[in-house]
Amino acid sequence: MNNSKLPIFQENNINISNEVSMVWSIANTLRGAYRADKYRDVIIPMFVIARLEAALLSTKKQVADAYKENQNTPKQVLESISGYKYYNTSEYTLKNLLDDPDNIKINFETYLEGYSDRVQDILKSLKFSTEIDTLAKSGRLYGVIKKFSEVVPKLSPNSVDSIKMGYMFEDIIRRFSENEEAGSHYTPREVIGLMVNLLLAGADDSLFQDNKEIKILDMAAGTGGMLATSKSYIEQLNDKVNVRLFGQELLPETYGIGKADMLIRQDNSDNFVNADTLKDTDPFKDIQMNFVVANPPFGQSWGGKDADDGVEEAVKADNAKFVQTEGREGRFVDTPGSGDAQFLFHLHALSKLEENGRAAIISNGSPLFSGGTTSGESQIRRYILENDLLETIVALPGQFFYNTGISIYIWLYSKNKPTERQNKVQFIDATNEYVNLRKSLGQKRRELS
Missing domain, CATH: 1.20.1260 (Ferritin)
Structure with missing residues (x-):
């Protein structure tokens, strides 16, 4: 575009x-x-x-x-x-x-x-x-x-409306959840807006023709705020497109809220499912997405004694399938350290994109820096770069999220980069692009300028 x-x-x-x-x-x-x-x-x-x-x-x-x-x-x-x-x-x-x-x-x-x-x-x-x-x-x-x-x-x-309702859900749950683990709840709406703007700025014009169907996935959907905001922004651009939303959420409570909001917004709530992205069969197996937008949990174990039952076996089986079929099946080219599943969500997102698809994913610094040269993380980074899937990484200010003050990054992926961006990755330092809030919201003390 x-x-x-x-x-x-x-x-x-x-x-x-x-x-x-x-x-x-x-x-x-x-x-x-x-x-x-x-x-x-x-x-x-x-x-x-x-x-x-x-x-x-x-x-x-x-x-x-x-x-x-x-x-x-x-x-x-x-x-x-x-x-x-x-x-x-x-x-x-x-x-x-x-x-x-x-x-x-x-x-x-x-x-x-x-x-x-x-x-x-x-x-x-x-x-x-x-x-x-x-x-x-x-x-x-x-x-x-x-x-x-x-x-x-x-x-x-x-x-x-659904946007205001999203803010209300967000604030009410934040007040009851200030001791939750970092990254396990809500992405501020101005950050979601930035992610969607970045996705749309590089999207193909043909996506926005009248009556075009646009499919958006969030595989760590929480209460569905990213999906609702994405749809709102796209419909401001062209209200004649047909936006279909798909969400997966593991936690029953947040799943229930997200499904209720989908019902009231007149979206297809049957496409908002209670499922484990790493372990369960993909509920949207035969559907490829135009956009994936997500904030997966930071530091979630996928292996070892801290992982949920069945997750480690499922991840390793998926990785073996990828290796045995040379990438024709399976999602996971390799596995990161068992204490942090973020890269597995990135790879899932890439597997769900259609040939012109784009994804924006929030992460902390771990996927950027963790692991030595022979580690699973390094092999995943190598796969992403050698296949020219990574378009941009944006470093955001700290103290941006409600329950953590750590540094946050947006990874922007593209399955079909324009010629001028091929074999390049753009790094954007936006760590000073903020204004201070007059009153802190949990650990959130800043918002985008």
Whole structure:
């Protein structure tokens, strides 16, 4: 794409302080029944439920009436009435549950059971059923439902779009997750915006023709923020393209939030799956992507006693398949040190790109510098360079992420470099391109200038 024609997309400053403070105040009502580090087990599922209900409110009665008249009504009909790929057949809402406080627990469970299969999958991943008993026994259930019933009208998709909702999810989970391992949660939105701009700046013009299908993968998707932002930016460039999003997320809780957001955004939530990228069969095996955008976990073990069951065997088998077929099958040309799987995610991304595909991946310094000349890391770097897959590495400022102050890099890959970039790698030092935040957000003290 001609860089001179490409707008630089930025999201307007989005103020979420009132909404997040409101949710945070609800958490304070759990004191005594929950330890502070367990508030999230209630607040995050209830926030998701409130958002799901907010989207359905305008059609809720019609769906309930149709189901009451004929309980065999096809789900496609109920989805058509609801306007979304999910629905709730219960006559209850969070608000009218309050009319019968003596039966609040059983009625709330009936309300949740009224949601369709896709939402049941989300609720299961959030493991919320076990919390309902605790809330009821501690006398907190009525109060929590009452508080969230007041939040519902403020979460309508008509007033809170997916971008603002993403910021809210991000900030709420950040507050409950400040002790999480570095790199295990959220990439700041301005960093995602930079990554997408870099991808688009070098993309083929033909991608953006009207009605063109653009496929985007995030194989370490978290709650889907990178996918949502990527789609938003591309549609600002041309709203007549068909953007299809594909996400994989291992952690059940973040998977549940991401799938809920996909449902409400009217994206195909069936393409947001709970899967281990390193171990499980590729859920999108026959689909090659135009873009891959990802922030894989830093320092995640893939081998040894700290690895999840089955991961080491799967990685080694994939590597053996790559070696035996001379790269025609398998993803992993070699294996890095067992204590850090970042390069495995890079190689997975490259295996998923179509012939003109591009990828932007966040990493810490380890893939750049770790390993001696005979190490797996060195052999992976050699493979990437000899096949001319690496276009650019951008060094970002430190203190950019919510839960780590370490240095961060964007690796920009291209399967089809333009002639002037072939057999070259561009290094961009952007470590001074920042402004200080007026107030720190966890360990994030800076943002892009």
